[in-house]
Amino acid sequence: MLVRVPDYYHHFRCLADRCPHSCCEKWEVVLDTEHVNLYESISGPLGSKLRAAMVQDAEGDVCFALNGNRCPFWDHENLCEIHRQMGEAATSVTCQEHPRFTEDFGPFREITLSASCPAANDLLLGSEAPLRFVEWADDAPAENGDDWLPFLLPLRQQMLDILQDRSHSFYLRLYSFLTLAEQAQTLLDAGMESELPNLTADWTPPASVNGAGLFPAALHLLDGLEILEADWRNLLHRAETIPPADHSSALLERIAVYFAFRYLLKCVNDGDLLSRAQLVVFAVLTVEQLAAVCGLSEALRRFSCEIEHNEENVSALLEAFCYGEAFSLPRFFQTLVQ
Numbered sequence: 001m002l003v004r005v006p007d008y009y010h011h012f013r014c015l016a017d018r019c020p021h022s023c024c025e026k027w028e029v030v031l032d033t034e035h036v037n038l039y040e041s042i043s044g045p046l047g048s049k050l051r052a053a054m055v056q057d058a059e060g061d062v063c064f065a066l067n068g069n070r071c072p073f074w075d076h077e078n079l080c081e082i083h084r085q086m087g088e089a090a091t092s093v094t095c096q097e098h099p100r101f102t103e104d105f106g107p108f109r110e111i112t113l114s115a116s117c118p119a120a121n122d123l124l125l126g127s128e129a130p131l132r133f134v135e136w137a138d139d140a141p142a143e144n145g146d147d148w149l150p151f152l153l154p155l156r157q158q159m160l161d162i163l164q165d166r167s168h169s170f171y172l173r174l175y176s177f178l179t180l181a182e183q184a185q186t187l188l189d190a191g192m193e194s195e196l197p198n199l200t201a202d203w204t205p206p207a208s209v210n211g212a213g214l215f216p217a218a219l220h221l222l223d224g225l226e227i228l229e230a231d232w233r234n235l236l237h238r239a240e241t242i243p244p245a246d247h248s249s250a251l252l253e254r255i256a257v258y259f260a261f262r263y264l265l266k267c268v269n270d271g272d273l274l275s276r277a278q279l280v281v282f283a284v285l286t287v288e289q290l291a292a293v294c295g296l297s298e299a300l301r302r303f304s305c306e307i308e309h310n311e312e313n314v315s316a317l318l319e320a321f322c323y324g325e326a327f328s329l330p331r332f333f334q335t336l337v338q
């Protein structure tokens with residue numbers, strides 16, 4: 001199977017005990033069946049501790065209950081007790097995979113490194129070069145993909161190219177990105193996906209619009225979602241009162257491409273390309289707004305922790321873009337021409 005990843009993927013190294021925002025705190029580790037069975041079979045003090053730590057969460061999944069906001073196996077030296085005593089293979093799939101987001105499309109698999117992880121975040125924002133993607137074939141068997149994939153892949157490439165066309169201002173690129181997504185959605189809704197390649201060739205630059213923009217409504221929307229850390233709301237409130245600072249458009253571009261790569265192709269599951277394009281623009285504009293308070297890297301890390309790692313929050317945003325007037329396309333366009 002073909003595997004596709006961002007070009008910095010192979011440079012990733014977990015910071016382990018040196019990590020300033022470890023994934024071993026705040027998050028309950030959801031356990032896979034194989035590791036639950038393994039932990040049930042282990043003898044001695046570690047086995048007893050493993051069984052005592054396993055609980056069922058609200059969704060019925062088995063996880064390790066946090067102990068004072070920490071994973072109970074995250075020891076006093078900020079290292080994993082399970083890893084230390086039994087090796088990496090004994091840690092759960094969740095732990096082994098983090099910070100990777102993996103998406104299987106049948107003929108290929110795409111993997112991103114979550115920007116919630118400080119090491120991955122540094123790699124993403126540690127360069128101003130256009131973000132590229134590399135691929136290789138592994139031994140896993142390829143399967144048939146969705147019928148839309150042959151049309152959506154070149155469309156996504158065209159959308160990534162728009163984001164990376166540095167001959168235009170960054171906001172104009174976001175505007176064009178949304179315009180193309182809107183036109184593509186019209187074709188998808190009409191069952192005319194085979195016309196998408198023509199659309200990418202016929203795309204024309206957008207005109208300006210009038211009306212209200214996205215902010216502060218975007219911050220209020222986030223304020224109403226599930227939160228991971230209480231001070232997330234403080235950050236949202238402070239971002240309302242502090243004017244946006246200037247940030248490198250090259251870094252904002254890399255953030256936009258990171259989100260676009262991660263989310264656009266997921267529309268093969270439900271046909272909704274446009275809301276995911278809006279999610280990309282919403283995410284980068286919100287990160288830019290929050291960055292005035294805490295800096296770009298921290299703003300991205302916090303957004304990723306609070307939103308990207310919570311499927312319900314992502315779904316709530318996609319729904320707001322579909323049905324909320326405050327997040328309609330004209331609001332996006334107005335924000336980008338202000």
Ligand code: SF4
Pocket residue numbers: 013014015016019020021022023024098099116117118119120
């Ligand atoms: S957040 Fe990233 S760098 Fe930190 S401990 Fe987890 S995987 Fe390692």
